[in-house]
Amino acid sequence: MLKVLVLVALWCACQAQEAKDVEGLKKTVNSLARQMMLQQLFVEERIRSDGDSGIKQTRHSRDGTKSYFSTSFTDSRIAAIHDHTNNIRTVGMGEFIAVLNGVEFRTRHNDYRLLMPSKTKKTFHSVDPIPFPDVPPAVLAKKTVNEQVIEMREWFKAWKNQNFKVRDYRKFFKPVMCYLEGAWTKSSKSINEPFFSDRHFIDASSWFDLQEKIRFTSYTGRKSNAENYAYLPVKIMNMMNGTIPEFAQWNYRIVCSPVNKDIPLKRLRVVDDLAARVSNNKKTMKEHSESRAARFQINPFPYPNWPKTDRPIKRGFVDSIMEEIPGKDNFGANLVDDSFGLTSATFTNVSVPLNAAYYHRWFRVMRRDAMGVNVRARGYADNNVYMAMTTQPNVAPMRVTDCKMSGKGKARKRTCKTYEQRWTYAIPLEVIYLTPLYNWNPYDLEYKGEANRPLGRTVNMPAVKGGQMRNGGLTKQTAYNGINSRVYYKTPAEFFNGNEVNKDRADTAKGVAGVLDRNGEVRSVVASGTRIYLRNIPGIGTMRTRYPIMPVHVEGSPIWKELDALKDVVLEQKKFLKLYRTPPVNGGSTGPKPTGPPAPKGVTLTMAYTVKNPPGEHTHTVFLSGEEVKSLNAGKAVTVDTTEESGHSHNLVLRQSNPNVTTGAKYYYVTCDGKKVCWDAHGSAMKVVKKL
Incomplete structure (x- = not known):
């Protein structure tokens, strides 16, 4: 009996010790998790103090004898923008590193679509197609295609000249605001694709798989050839019962929203990113504004004309646009931020509660702070971040308990209240002007919907079984059989005059495509989707439709x-x-x-246009410095490299055919890649397009 009692006592002692050990382990785990949470907070706070929300870097693509030649947030194109004009809704944009409210992350190749938060659904990430502008009735009233072309040009002329007295273009040229949105979402094993792209997706089977691919590519210096990896951080958001960590997964998307007012073109001015100007052939401000490297700033003041002198401002014109854009609760939501017992109010009227479900920076509260002001900005010192409150359960919440003393004398007591809120963050990326070209279809070409659907696939199907796939040729056998979401060619070729402007190797649209109309006739048309620059319109010139306005992280x-x-x-x-x-x-x-004597001026040349396939129609640009021009004029040969287009470049030996002249110099190449003729059949004559 005594032995039994001893064994029971020993067992009880062991159980007590085990319980004590378990409790100790719980405290240790909780302490370690708490330290990890604080370490993540430290990293975010450090990033917040280093700069504002904004883009930070694009993929490295070049170097040089000065640091400013290497890629930053821009090189020859800001944020890796490009054109997929042959797609109905796709907006070309590559990878970049960005910061949103202290969270640094790297995107996949984006190529986002013209979609907006849904007006009818409240489900997480539900979106609607952005309506395209109508075609002016004056254009549709014309009986022939040629007459419609002439009338449509007049509408574009009115837009370029910003003259709405004769033709009120504002009804048919509509700006949309596209923005980068990020949030801490509840962690799960499966990948939650944040936004649809018909060209790219996150190429991983799970979040863990994505993390391992990012770790490997960072370790080895490789990348996903399709640029479908993204670095999206994970953190511990909360601890359940002090022992179970609640993980949160950072995710982002790019969405757009129609602007409910006109944005006159004179509101937009180019930002002087000097490194981009110097590294891209020492461009003037005007030349820089006409390049893909440019980003723009919207006049923040109520009037469209820029003031003569730059000066400070709080809430501005962009704020009024972003405040029309909902967070993840979509349109129609109404949420009040009453944390710490102070209800957020609108910036313009402290008696009107702020609808925190929409993106905003500035607001007011009823009571003044320790500095004597009641105006608040979201974030401590972030000039760019817009925030919106949400009730979406997919967004990870944050909780805080706030205690205050109330009452007097013996009745004085401590009252505590716990707040739980969910927030998302955004910055504006670009303003895109939608034009009537999206809807204009004078040849009445049949639109067959999404390219991956059965009807959409018939656009490329061969004329006879086993024959050549249709590729947009100008014969009945090779012309597209109608159009679809990825073969969106319906603008009459004669509307424009000339080739694509500043064509990039990432652009995908053909120059001119053949499409069969409903009667089986081949129509020569060009792509009708989103362009950075419209082709030259006779009598009007080229026009920009995409205006990048994204802020840059280091500006803070x-x-x-x-x-x-x-x-x-x-x-x-x-x-x-x-x-x-x-x-x-x-x-x-x-x-x-x-x-x-004045220093010699540089010259920009272009090679003769080629249509040889492969690689397809293209040209190349050559930039000559003043000293190179001087050498050529003296009868010497100069060796230069062209820009990269359609996946390749050329090494040229140039000469001037009429040396020792002050004006009208003519240039040609002697050899191309060591041969007398370029492998892709560029002619030898070089065209002077700009004197620097």
Whole structure:
């Protein structure tokens, strides 16, 4: 009996010790998890103090003798933008690294679609197609295609000249705001594709699989050839019962929303990203504004004309646009942020509660803070982040308990309240002007829907069984049999004059395609989807329809702000002359003028257009420095590399056919890649397109 009692006592002691050990392990796990949460907070806070929400970097594609030649958030194109004009709704945009509210992440190749938050559904990430503008009735009233072409040009002329008195283009040229949205979502094993692209997707079977692929490619320096990997961080959001971690998965999407007002073109001005200007052949501001490397700023003031002098402002014009865009609860939601016992109110009226379900930066509260103001900005020092509240259970919540003392004397007591909220974050990416070309179909070509559906696939099916697939040729056997979501060619070729503007190797549209109409006749048409630049319209010229306005992460850095101020002072000396401690030489109309002959000017050349297939129709650009022009004019040969187009470039030996002339110089190549003729049949004559 005594032995039994001893054994029972030992067992009880072991159980007690085991329970004590388990409790100790729980505390250890909780402490470690807590430290990991605080470490993640530290990383986010450090990123927040380093800069604002914005894009940070695109994939490295070039280097040079100066640091500014290498890729940053831009090189020859901002945020890797390009054209997929042959797709009905696809907007070309490559990979980039971005920061949203202190979270740094890397996207896949985006190529997003013109979709908007749903107006009828509340389900997570439900979207609707953005309506395309109508065709002006004055165009449709014309009986022939040629007459419609002439009338349609007049509408584009009115838009370019911003003249709505004779033709009110504002009804048919509609701006949309496209934005980058991110959120901490509840973690799951399966991949949740955040937004649809008909060209790209996250190529992983699970979040763990994606993480391993990112770890491997970062370790080895490789990449997904289709650019379908994304680095999307994970963190511990909360601890259940102090022992079970609640993980949150960062995810993002790119969506658009119609703007409920006109944005006059004069509201947009190019941002002077000086490194991009210098590295891209020393472009003037005007030349830079006409390139794919440019980003723009929208005049924040209520009036469309820019003020003569830059000055501070809080809530501006872009705020009024973003405040029309809902978060993940979609249109029609109404949520109130009453955390810490202070209800958020609109910026313009403190007595009107703010609808926090829509994206916003600025708001007010009833009581003034320790600095004596009641105006608030989302975030501590983030100039760019827009936030929206949501009730979507897929978004990971954050909780806080706030305690306050209330009452007087003996009745004074401590009252606590726990708040649980879910938030998402966004920055504007670009303004896209939708034009009547999306809907204009003067040849009445049959639209057969999505390309991957049975009817859509008939667009490319051969004329006879086993024959050649239709590829948009100009014969009845090779012309597309109607159009679909990826073969969206319906604008009459004669509407434009010339080739695609600033064509990029990532662009996918053909120059001119043949499409069979409903009577079996071949119609020569061009792509009708989204372009950065419209082709040349006779009598009007080229026009831009995509205006990147994305902020840049480093703009929030004190170093960037100092350099930005220095850039203005140096490049606008007359304006800032009084800031100089000593008068600048040749600045502000003071000091001696330079003597001697002027430095030779550079020249931009293009090669003869080729249609050889492969690689398909294209040309190349060559930039000659002033010294190279001087050598050519002296009768010497110069070796240069062309720009990369259609996946290749050429090495040329150039000469000037009429040396020792001051105007009208003519250039040609002697050899192309070491041969007398380029392998893809470019003619030898070079065309002067711009003098620098």
